[in-house]
Amino acid sequence: MSYLAPVKDMLFVLKELAGIEAVAALPGFEEAGFDTAQAVLDECAKLAGEVIAPLNVEGDRAPSTWRDGAVTATAGFAAAFRQFVEGGWQGLQHPAEYGGQALPKLVATPCIEMLNAANLSFALCPLLTDGAIEALLTAGTEAQKMRYVPKLISGEWTGTMNLTEPQAGSDLALVRSRAEPQGDGTYRVFGTKIFITWGEHDMAENIVHLVLARTPNAPEGVKGISLFIVPKFLVNEDGTLGARNDVHCVSIEHKLGIKASPTAVLQYGDHGGATGYLIGEENRGLEYMFIMMNAARFGVGMQGVGVADRAYQKAVAYAKERVQSRPVDGSLKTSATIIHHPDVRRMLGTMRALTEGARALAYVAAAHSDLAHGHADADVRARHQAIYEFLVPIVKGWSTEMVNDVASLGVQVHGGMGFIEETGAAQYYRDARILAIYEGTTAIQANDLIGRKTVRDGGAVAKALLGEIAQTCEALGQAGSAAAQSLRAQLEKGAQSLANVVDFVLANVKRDPNAVFAGSVPYLKLAGIVLCGWQMGRALLASQREFEQDLEFHGAKIAIAQFYGEHVLAQAGGLETAILSARGDASVLALSEVQF
Amino acid sequence: MSYLAPVKDMLFVLKELAGIEAVAALPGFEEAGFDTAQAVLDECAKLAGEVIAPLNVEGDRAPSTWRDGAVTATAGFAAAFRQFVEGGWQGLQHPAEYGGQALPKLVATPCIEMLNAANLSFALCPLLTDGAIEALLTAGTEAQKMRYVPKLISGEWTGTMNLTEPQAGSDLALVRSRAEPQGDGTYRVFGTKIFITWGEHDMAENIVHLVLARTPNAPEGVKGISLFIVPKFLVNEDGTLGARNDVHCVSIEHKLGIKASPTAVLQYGDHGGATGYLIGEENRGLEYMFIMMNAARFGVGMQGVGVADRAYQKAVAYAKERVQSRPVDGSLKTSATIIHHPDVRRMLGTMRALTEGARALAYVAAAHSDLAHGHADADVRARHQAIYEFLVPIVKGWSTEMVNDVASLGVQVHGGMGFIEETGAAQYYRDARILAIYEGTTAIQANDLIGRKTVRDGGAVAKALLGEIAQTCEALGQAGSAAAQSLRAQLEKGAQSLANVVDFVLANVKRDPNAVFAGSVPYLKLAGIVLCGWQMGRALLASQREFEQDLEFHGAKIAIAQFYGEHVLAQAGGLETAILSARGDASVLALSEVQF
The missing domain is CATH 1.20.1410 (I/LWEQ domain)
Known part of the structure; x- marks a missing residue:
């Protein structure tokens, strides 16, 4: 198996550092104690190791392809996605009333790590869907929630975040996409969005785009941005799919890594306007988007941990197998496996220390998030929320910076073979490089x-x-x-x-x-x-x-x-x-x- | 122009730090003072910027290809190589009696930096040829020197280093290739060599492979390795090319970077044995190979400096052009070019500081090498040689480690665009990654x-x-x-x-x-x-x-x-x-x- 989830290490963190018993004491999480966590993690480890990880190399060699506006995911991805959603994994941390498993973020977090370690490109699709679900649950109307969330949880549909435009990356004040009210409660959306992860694909029957745009006469800058639901296919009153909406994928990017994950340029409104539905109030779009972004930023931090662990596992396996040079201490008269060499030890130790530290901090942050949501005492909730919010940029920023070093050390442990693409160590190095960039x-x-x-x-x-x-x-x-x-x-x-x-x-x-x-x-x-x-x-x-x-x-x-x-x-x-x-x-x- | 050699900075180092006047005071270098250096650097900057740098992206997009044992270099490379050798650049630091320019290493070094900054894949070919020339000049017979060196300097032929085998990378004690004496002064060479840079190509009419192999009954380990000349085409007494030798390129690698540089698997002796000629004495091959390696290691250090500078130039250009977000100090009411942002300054400053420091140390080392070779006083020579040898692993090791950080920062300055291959920043990140691996x-x-x-x-x-x-x-x-x-x-x-x-x-x-x-x-x-x-x-x-x-x-x-x-x-x-x-x-x- 190319990826073996470190369940024992994860459970150690849940129990000894992140305080899973305190989380399981929260109302609604009574069933989510250590034993449940262990069962969930074991099950997820199987899915990640046996189903999703084997597709990782193939996704790199035969990326998603674009043709005439349609994107075809790497062979095998759609079937694996089916297995993923049918196992209920998309709904892991979402409410039971919409079909979710309602587990704590603390239990979902190791699972997210596993999926990303197994296959970063694949795991991005559920990650973005999680973000869309969170935004809808927080700011959507009850009708919007009922219409979209169950389908997103079931994996029949997936979700995206549409922020970036060619001139507006980190600087959302520069967003120019516009939304014109039609008088019937709907809007017509126009504009170009770039860098839209899984913005078009064939793994689900519909895609729910959450799109930042300006209404007429909106204030300038970030205070004039609203958030819209723009489904790829319009949804009929009975929940069935209707007409194709006026949003089209005009190209996908040729990237350094995460090649199986299609990064779309989406064109809205070239044929009269894409039908969109306002989420919450006008001009509060950035606030809602931040809900998605905070969830996504934490998730990207976990991507860093996941790829770091995968790179470590690969490096360890090679170091135990590759024979080269005698030990410096003269303990062997023949060439030894390179794990005998002190510098290889130093590299492996650095990889593991960075990975374990980042994992521990992230899981601890997840527990704070659970306590911030579920604790009976408002002051306690506020304190945990403040700590969680303090930790999110650190989990995101530090995990994604350290993974570049870890993946680079992983290449180095492999020596010349690390530079050869067939070895696979280089893919982690390439894939990881986006993590310190996207989602801020x-x-x-x-x-x-x-x-x-x-x-x-x-x-x-x-x-x-x-x-x-x-x-x-x-x-x-x-x-x-x-x-x-x-x-x-x-x-x-x-x-x-x-x-x-x-x-x-x-x-x-x-x-x-x-x-x-x-x-x-x-x-x-x-x-x-x-x-x-x-x-x-x-x-x-x-x-x-x-x-x-x-x-x-x-x-x-x-x-x-x-x-x-x-x-x-x-x-x-x-x-x-x-x-x-x-x-x-x-x-x-x-x-x-x-x-x- | 995509690469503008920093001639002014280079001349500053030559004059103020590396002591070019002391080098020009050495016998034979009287003409090689500051003014000569300036003229040479200006000329080389033109070649690098106008001819060689424009091929860099193309080499990445359309790498060298292998077919039926023959390798075709990226379109344009052969013509550029012609221009390079016709300008006399291959012979820059080699003796005039074999057709070289006989300039100090100190003057050649900035030129090597430029070529590598312009196009790492391209520059590898002359770099390896330089190593072969140095080994031949040091350990070859006069006849061997006369036969091979002028052709290598003229660029009619190129050179390679054949050390690595599948089981023998850093650990040359494990080399298994063998050479059987034929009684006529020649040997038959058998074995498989991997990772042979420019081991096969169509840019020159012959390739002079320098190959490590064991003679029968040679001692085990590194003390039983000999060095052989194995030309792709045998050379007749009159210097014309004779029969095709029994060395064949069976494949080239699919690599993370330096894709235009073919990395060959060479098979020796599958059809009866490749004809080889011993260099120097039997069992002293490693010693001679170290001559090439020390030169090559220094050169790889310069590759690190070159790519770092190129990545810096690209990042600066983007930072001056990309508009995003208002300055944190409120000095502008509108979004500014990102070079206004303190963290972008920090990144650019880090890139430049690392690059300038490594460049300065390398040029200083080059001056020590010149003084070690040319000074009249043996004690002075020995002192400079000792310093040079101390500095070589540092120039190689540090320049190639720091360039990974510099190239990574270069990607980061570009934000999301850095991850898109069309931007070009990612190529430096990929190309650079080999430098801390090869040549040790x-x-x-x-x-x-x-x-x-x-x-x-x-x-x-x-x-x-x-x-x-x-x-x-x-x-x-x-x-x-x-x-x-x-x-x-x-x-x-x-x-x-x-x-x-x-x-x-x-x-x-x-x-x-x-x-x-x-x-x-x-x-x-x-x-x-x-x-x-x-x-x-x-x-x-x-x-x-x-x-x-x-x-x-x-x-x-x-x-x-x-x-x-x-x-x-x-x-x-x-x-x-x-x-x-x-x-x-x-x-x-x-x-x-x-x-x-």
Whole structure:
């Protein structure tokens, strides 16, 4: 099997770090405790490993194709999608009343990781559909929900997000697509949308496009954008499909990676206007879109974790098999498998430490989301919501940055074979490269982290988390082992760097925004490194507690946690220096354009 | 023009950092001073920009093709190669008596950078030919030199290096190809060689393969390998081409990048044996091959610099053109070109700082090579040779690691467009990825840095260089400006980290080789960061001296040098921590195979 979901590691995080029992104590989640999670994960691991992962290479070699406006998915994808939806996986975290399984996000999250590890291109389709479902559930009318959500959950239809236009990428203020009211409650939508993932395909009978456009006389900028449902086929009153709508796929992109996932250019209204239905109120489209985007951003973070784990698994398998050179310590007189070589160990250790840290933080974030939605106490809900929102840009930004390094190390472990496409390591390197770009580049995540998540509350959440990290450091200090001492030292230093940077951001964001935002991505990375390091500290403590139960498993967890401190957390000081040294009056900020 | 060679920056390095006047004072190089260098670089810039760079995209879209054993290069490549050799560029640094230009390596090096920036796939062909020429000149008989070198310099023939076999990559001890003496001074060669760059093509009438193989009864391991000339077509006594030799290209690889460069599988001796001619003595093949490899490794380092610069140029052009979002400091009420955004500045600054640092170190190394060959005083020659040899793995390893980051940032600056192949940024990302792998992976370079370059001389060269860095720190301390103070602080810290690591390596390499080699690549990176930082310090001092001559140019140099300190040198401490924390009895070194 080319992908074996790390169910044991995932369950360790659910139980020891993300607190699945607290989530299962929430109303409605009584059945969703550890045992359920284990059963769900085991089942999903089978689907991912046996059905979806084998299509990954084929999707890269024979991508989706466009012809005369129609897109044909890679052979096998449609059948696998059928199996996916028939197993109920699209509805995993959606309400039972619309046909979903109503499981916690915490249980859905490892499944999303598995699907993305198995086949990033494939998993994008359900990911976008999840986003459309969330937006409809939040802002749609009851009739809209009833009309669209069950079909999206059943997989008869899929969903898309239509934000980007040629001139409007990160900058949605520049959106020009327009929607003209027809007096009958419907609108006619006109415009060109680009980079629409699974914007056209043959895996489902209908596609529900959620589209940002401007109504006549709407205010300029982001405050004049509305959100519309534009189905590929209009839907009759009885739910059957009606006429083909005036939205057409004029081309798909030739991309570096995720080649099986068709990235469509969609043309709206070339034949009189595409019929669209307003979601919620006019001019509040960006707000609704952010619901989709936050869900999607978290999901993209999981894509990073998933691809990183897949790349790690492949590298480990090769390192155990490839024989080359004698060990440097003279322990063998013959050439050895390369996993004997210290630098290969370092690479594999780095890959695994980064992956495990990012996974842990993401699952912890998912638990906060569940508590934010389901807890009985409003104050508790608000606190968890604030933490979740703080973590989303970090989960998205850090997981997708680290996966580039992990996938690159995966290529490197393979040596020359890594550069040969048949080997497969290069596909992860190519596929992964989109993750730090779409659903908001790392810089966009970092702006969010600074503006909405750090400055707006005066650093309250950041400081609360630093307080929790201090407690973990204290526990590590009392834990005795050399591994715990080493990690405590690095985690303390890293937390101090993060605290200094938070203070710097708060003190200077008004006075010298250029200096603060020049350090935005380093700040996000620092936060990712330290918060994941915190989880590695908690993992180390848990594994020391449980050590006798499973020496091999927990021994590895402890070693990787220590390694994380020495190799990843050790980078914190350098990031702090880079951030704090930014000054508006010097360095590259001051160069004129011609000097570049 | 898609590539504009940075001639002004290159000349700055030649003059201010690499000491071209000292090289021009060497016997035979009297004509090769600054003015000559300027003329040569200007001419090469034209060829690279106008003739070779325009073929780069086409080579990626329509790679070299294989059919029935013959390889056809991308359309236009053969004609461009003709223009290249007719201009005398293949012979740039080779002796006049064989038709070369006999210019210093220091002058050839910027030209090599340009060619590789223009078109990595194309430039690989002359690079390999350079290696073959060097090996022949060093170890060949006079007859062999006269027979092959003039044709290689004229470009009528090209050269290859045949080391790798399916089971023997980094580990040449595993080479199995064999050579049977025929009693007439020739050998019959049998075996399979893989990953042979430009191993078959239609750009020249003959290909001179230099092949590692074992003679009967040769000792096992690397001490039983000999080096053979195996021409594609046998060469008659009068120099005309004779029979086709028994070496055949059975396939070429489908690769992540450098697609126009055919990577051949060569089969020797399937029809009775390929006729080969021993170079030098039996069983000394590895020694001779290292001559080629050292030249080639330095050249691959320049490939890293070249691709990094190309990626930087493309990113700058896009950043000046793409309009998206308002400046964070409120300085514009409308959306601005993205070069206004601090994070884009940070990315461009990082790309440029890494590129300029690596370029400077490489050119300085080239000057040491010239002095090592040409100086009148044997002690001076030996000192320069030792420094050059110390620098080669760093130039190779660091330039090729940093280019992955630079090319990745280049993609990131382009946002979603970066992931679309038509944009072109992704090609640099793909092409660059081979550089840290071929001619010895970074780990192989790092082993060389530790074993042959640090431990063998008891750290003498490393410490001598640290002494020179201390002098630069002192000069920066006296230079007054805030930029100089900032860089001095970071350079001092970085040098201290490097000094600590050198001591650690020397003290522990015997006692705990696993621990030392677990830090081998971090050591190489640390050395690269610090030594390039040293050059940035020297550049800053030179630009402060020359500032009044050209405010714009030198102002940028000073800003980038400061930025290098704050963003790149600042990483030194983290690397030191990672290296010094390695212990054989803990962390990933101690994990059993099943724990991975």
